[in-house]
Amino acid sequence: MDRESLSELLRHVASGKVAPDEAVERLKGLPFEDLGFARIDHHRAVRTGYPETIFCEGKTPDQTVAIAERILAAGSPLLATRVSPETAERLMSRFPQGDHDGLARTVVVMPAGREVRAGKGLVVVVSAGTSDIPVAREAVVTAQSMGARVEPIFDVGVAGIHRLLAYAGRLRKARAVVVVAGMEGALASVVGGLVDSPVIAVPTSVGYGASFNGLAALLTMLNSCASGVSVVNIDNGYGGGYCAALISNRAADASAGQEGDNGARSGDPDAAPGGTSE
Numbered sequence: 651m652d653r654e655s656l657s658e659l660l661r662h663v664a665s666g667k668v669a670p671d672e673a674v675e676r677l678k679g680l681p682f683e684d685l686g687f688a689r690i691d692h693h694r695a696v697r698t699g700y701p702e703t704i705f706c707e708g709k710t711p712d713q714t715v716a717i718a719e720r721i722l723a724a725g726s727p728l729l730a731t732r733v734s735p736e737t738a739e740r741l742m743s744r745f746p747q748g749d750h751d752g753l754a755r756t757v758v759v760m761p762a763g764r765e766v767r768a769g770k771g772l773v774v775v776v777s778a779g780t781s782d783i784p785v786a787r788e789a790v791v792t793a794q795s796m797g798a799r800v801e802p803i804f805d806v807g808v809a810g811i812h813r814l815l816a817y818a819g820r821l822r823k824a825r826a827v828v829v830v831a832g833m834e835g836a837l838a839s840v841v842g843g844l845v846d847s848p849v850i851a852v853p854t855s856v857g858y859g860a861s862f863n864g865l866a867a868l869l870t871m872l873n874s875c876a877s878g879v880s881v882v883n884i885d886n887g888y889g890g891g892y893c894a895a896l897i898s899n900r901a902a903d904a905s906a907g908q909e910g911d912n913g914a915r916s917g918d919p920d921a922a923p924g925g926t927s928e
Contacts, residue, residue, distance in 0.1 A: 655725035656696060683724075688717050692724045700796055701726035703888070706733045711740040718745070718759065727766070728759040729795045731788060731888050754787035754887070758795050769799025770902035771825035773894045776814070776841060778807030778831035781856045786830040788887030789852065789894070793828075796895035808836045821845050825901045826894035830887065832856025835867025842876025848897055851881045852890040 662668035681693030695701040701721060706714050714730065714737050721728050722745070730741065733755045741757045742750050748759035760766060773793045777786040783804055793800045801824075806814040814837070821827060822845055830852040831837040838851035851874070853867035860866065864884035871881045882889035 683720055685716060685720065687713055690717060690720050690724075692721075692726070695726050700892075701728075704728070704730040706730055706737050709737075711737045715740050715744050722759060722761050725761050725764075727761060727764065727795065728757070729792065730757040731755065731792070733757050751787060751791050753784050754791045755784070756788060756791045758791065766795060766797070769794075770797055771799065771898035771905075772823055773798045773800045773826050773828065773891075773898045774821055774824040775800060775802050775828045775891070775894075776806060776821075776830065776837065777802075777804040778829075778833065778835075778837040779856065780805050782830045782832055782854050785852060785854045785885050785887040786828070789828045789830065789891030792888050792891030793895040793898070796892065796899065798895040798898045800891075806837075807831065807833075808840060811840065814840065818844055822847075825898040826850065828852060828887075828890040828894045830854060830890070831871075832864060832867050833861060835870040838871045838879050838881075839874040839876045842874060842879040845878075847878075848894075849876070849879045850890045850893050851879050852887055853881070853884050855885055 659668065659673055663670060663673050681691065683690045683692060691702045704714055704717055704721075709717075718728050718730065718741060733741065733750070738750050738752070738757055741759070742748055745759045748757050750757050758766070775786050775789045775793070777783050786802065786804060790800050790802055801820060803817050803820065806817065821841065824845065824847055826848050827841055827845055828850045829838040829841050832854035833856065835851070835853050838849060842849045851871040853864045853871055855861075855864035857864070857866065868881065868884055871879065880893070882893065
């Protein structure tokens with residue numbers, strides 16, 4: 651259950667549409683539900699704003715479907731990552747309304763009657779090469795599922811820097827930028843020197859022998875001389891997209907709140923500068 655579902659339930663109790671006993675039945679699964687092999691954190695969306703994500707590696711298809719059923723039954727949207735073809739087939743058979751991205755290895759399912767929230771602030775996801783796109787797509791899907799508006803810019807690595815510079819204007823409009831790169835991982839520093847928004851760098855395991863399965867890119871990004879570059883784990887597109895969406899959504903909410911405050915003040919002829927009424 652997320653904040654929206656909880657608020658709706660409380661409004662229905664207050665208006666008399668839902669009896670208190672029925673509300674207790676719906677809420678008794680908080681803060682978690684024990685399935686034996688998993689303890690589903692239904693309270694996470696209330697605490698953090700976003701529900702638990704299913705990391706499917708190491709889970710059987712049956713376990714994944716069972717967890718997904720309980721998350722959706724609680725009224726929360728579902729994001730599953732690192733989904734194998736077999737697990738994806740099972741999820742889509744059980745939830746035909748879902749969206750499977752084979753490249754990103756993700757499945758997104760919204761509860762009945764809910765849609766993915768309209769995009770808020772802009773998140774740009776950049777990949778250095780085409781080989782980095784699977785990890786970049788995971789970042790895209792994650793940020794979109796959290797309600798961010800996402801624009802991908804793929805295959806603009808430093809070997810042809812003019813490709814990146816052609817999109818400099820778009821990069822500067824983003825509230826957060828995710829940079830996904832393997833090999834030497836230099837792209838994150840370049841982007842960090844072009845924008846005034848936070849850059850989340852995602853190293854990938856793409857590269858030849860001395861890249862050490864992404865360790866070279868990770869160390870390059872950690873040692874970036876560009877300010878404002880933060881780094882997540884190797885191949886962790888989910889972490890990069892999640893962090894970027896948090897930043898973008900909070901910035902968009904703050905901006906909307908400020909506009910509302912300004913609008914309220916401008917309509918009040920007695921309001922003093924700074925919002926203090928005499």
